Amino acid sequence: MLEVQNATKRFGGLVAVNQASLKVEAGSITGLIGPNGAGKTTLFTLISGFEKPSEGRVLFEGEDISRDEPHVRARRGIARTFQIVQPFAGLSVLENIAVGAHLRHAKRSDALASAERVGQRVGLGPELDKSASSLTVAGRKRLELARALATEPKLLLLDEVLAGLNPSEIRDIIPVIRAIRDEGVTILMIEHVMQAVMSLCEQVYVLAQGRIIAEGPPADVCDDPKVIEAYLGAGAAERLKREKVHA
Amino acid sequence: MTFRDIAPIVVLIALIAFVPAFITANTVLNFLVFTLIIALAAQGWNILGGFGGQFSFGHAAFFGTGAYAAALLQVRLGINPWVAFAIGTVVGAAVGWVIGYLSFRSGLRGSYFALVTLAFAEVLRILANAATFTGGAAGVLIKLDVRPGNFQFESRGAFFWIALALVGAVLLLTRWIERSRFGAQLVAVRENEAAAKALGVDTLRVKLGAITVSGAVTAAAGGLYAQYFLYVDANIAYGTWISVEVILAPIVGGLGTVFGPLVGAVALHGLGEITKLAAGSVPGIDLMVFGGLLVAAVAFAPAGILGLMRRSARSRGAARHA
Numbered sequence: 001m002l003e004v005q006n007a008t009k010r011f012g013g014l015v016a017v018n019q020a021s022l023k024v025e026a027g028s029i030t031g032l033i034g035p036n037g038a039g040k041t042t043l044f045t046l047i048s049g050f051e052k053p054s055e056g057r058v059l060f061e062g063e064d065i066s067r068d069e070p071h072v073r074a075r076r077g078i079a080r081t082f083q084i085v086q087p088f089a090g091l092s093v094l095e096n097i098a099v100g101a102h103l104r105h106a107k108r109s110d111a112l113a114s115a116e117r118v119g120q121r122v123g124l125g126p127e128l129d130k131s132a133s134s135l136t137v138a139g140r141k142r143l144e145l146a147r148a149l150a151t152e153p154k155l156l157l158l159d160e161v162l163a164g165l166n167p168s169e170i171r172d173i174i175p176v177i178r179a180i181r182d183e184g185v186t187i188l189m190i191e192h193v194m195q196a197v198m199s200l201c202e203q204v205y206v207l208a209q210g211r212i213i214a215e216g217p218p219a220d221v222c223d224d225p226k227v228i229e230a231y232l233g234a235g236a237a238e239r240l241k242r243e244k245v246h247a
Numbered sequence: 248m249t250f251r252d253i254a255p256i257v258v259l260i261a262l263i264a265f266v267p268a269f270i271t272a273n274t275v276l277n278f279l280v281f282t283l284i285i286a287l288a289a290q291g292w293n294i295l296g297g298f299g300g301q302f303s304f305g306h307a308a309f310f311g312t313g314a315y316a317a318a319l320l321q322v323r324l325g326i327n328p329w330v331a332f333a334i335g336t337v338v339g340a341a342v343g344w345v346i347g348y349l350s351f352r353s354g355l356r357g358s359y360f361a362l363v364t365l366a367f368a369e370v371l372r373i374l375a376n377a378a379t380f381t382g383g384a385a386g387v388l389i390k391l392d393v394r395p396g397n398f399q400f401e402s403r404g405a406f407f408w409i410a411l412a413l414v415g416a417v418l419l420l421t422r423w424i425e426r427s428r429f430g431a432q433l434v435a436v437r438e439n440e441a442a443a444k445a446l447g448v449d450t451l452r453v454k455l456g457a458i459t460v461s462g463a464v465t466a467a468a469g470g471l472y473a474q475y476f477l478y479v480d481a482n483i484a485y486g487t488w489i490s491v492e493v494i495l496a497p498i499v500g501g502l503g504t505v506f507g508p509l510v511g512a513v514a515l516h517g518l519g520e521i522t523k524l525a526a527g528s529v530p531g532i533d534l535m536v537f538g539g540l541l542v543a544a545v546a547f548a549p550a551g552i553l554g555l556m557r558r559s560a561r562s563r564g565a566a567r568h569a
């Protein structure tokens with residue numbers, strides 16, 4: 001469904017994404033993990049069109065979309081959420097979601113009806129008439145999800161939608177994400193909450209300093225010495241192994 | 248749009264239409280027509296600035312274009328004034344599109360956009376003041392020839408009704424925008440452009456649409472002005488005064504609301520007129536009232552008079568429930 005080929009993104013001298021390639025199979029939930037500043041969000045901006053790659057290509061359903069504007073990619077069926085939530089603060093929750101719904105529904109009443117359904121689904125039912133700026137962190141994350149979902153995407157890019165939520169909120173939202181996939185939406189998610197990655201993702205890519213350093217099922221990737229070192233520093237994998245032997 | 252969307256507008260306009268039946272003093276009618284023209288121009292600004300969040304400081308560019316087009320097309324080219332008025336409105340739309348294309352495509356927003364629109368208006372003012380075709384500094388005088396077919400009327404009431412009809416038409420247009428996909432996308436652009444893009448909104452197209460409609464409406468106000476006063480010069484048509492007027496009225500009345508510009512224009516000019524009557528002809532007293540009202544609006548009623556009324560209605564409702 002989605003294929004990123006040797007994408008590189010430079011900001012001046014900084015190489016935020018370096019020759020990264022990944023594939024997302026239709027119908028899967030694929031994870032993208034990596035330490036802070038690895039370039040995960042930047043890779044999302046390349047896929048969603050907010051930045052253009054310095055090198056490399058982005059293919060969606062076999063077509064090269066590297067030069068398409070963000071709204072064109074949204075029309076093709078790619079929706080993203082923002083790590084730093086971007087609500088339409090002056091609007092109600094329902095109106096926020098309706099902006100997304102308008103992508104596929106020209107009529108106001110249709111868009112509102114669709115927005116209400118989506119809002120109910122992600123658990124914002126009681127909040128629909130409130131101002132978006134009155135939502136809690138968890139509510140805002142749900143709103144990001146709802147708006148993206150309202151565009152009726154084929155591919156959903158989730159950038160840390162679980163960050164800042166408490167364990168019980170995380171437990172509530174994991175089944176929602178799984179249900180979205182079960183209805184046929186392919187998901188690529190950036191996530192630091194490993195419990196969620198383990199339980200949701202079939203395939204995981206690990207990004208460190210702009211490069212993809214590992215890929216595979218989540219359990220395998222977590223045991224990969226390269227990955228452990230990326231998170232914990234050089235020599236960490238060795239140390240951990242020694243500690244295990246001693247224990 | 249539903250019946251409930253349209254009914255208040257129709258009722259309000261119908262009520263105001265009776266005003267000339269009771270008030271026949273020319274000075275009062277003059278004041279009312281002038282206020283309606285300002286309201287119309289401000290309605291144009293409100294579509295782009297209030298709904299779209301793109302604050303133009305140069306709506307004189309559209310007002311002046313509408314005024315000069317209406318005047319010059321009939322005086323220089325002998326075109327029927329009604330047709331000239333319509334063409335002026337279309338030219339205003341075109342000027343809006345061009346200014347929008349040049350500034351939005353290069354990503355100008357916020358104060359940069361405001362400054363660029365101001366610059367456009369100033370350039371047009373200087374050109375109109377210098378060119379011979381526009382009559383230079385002397386301006387253009389439209390020949391007095393009172394015939395309805397000539398867009399000139401015996402009674403001021405007729406002009407009042409035309410201005411009112413246009414204000415009513417734009418109230419309906421604005422209501423439609425508010426209830427449409429275009430309006431939802433326009434407000435989304437105002438609230439958060441990146442988020443709007445991510446949701447598939449073609450932000451450039453939406454902003455261009457808004458500035459085009461906005462330019463047309465404000466140009467229509469300019470055309471009406473020329474036709475009413477039968478005189479245009481560069482400092483009237485392209486002057487900063489009108490750019491400021493069209494911003495003040497929506498801010499005082501309620502930014503991004505259907506009735507805001509009309510309420511604001513009536514409040515500003517009504518109060519200005521009353522103080523002029525009360526304080527005598529102290530020069531600039533109405534401007535001081537404008538300034539005072541603006542400061543009061545920004546400080547105490549950021550959602551304008553309409554926002555204030557809604558808030559007090561809500562708290563009264565809450566008090567009743569308690």
Ligand SMILES: Nc1ncnc2c1ncn2[C@@H]1O[C@H](COP(=O)(O)OP(=O)(O)OP(=O)(O)O)[C@@H](O)[C@H]1O
Nearest residue numbers: 011014016034035036037038039040041042043083
């Ligand atoms: N627009 C930009 N201009 C300059 N540098 C940028 C820009 N966007 C990101 N960067 C830099 O690129 C690097 C990667 O940032 P990115 O946000 O992609 O990391 P991330 O993996 O999402 O991190 P986190 O887990 O903290 O969200 C960082 O060093 C960041 O400072």
Ligand SMILES: [Mg+2]
Nearest residue numbers: 040041042083
């Ligand atoms: Mg990030």
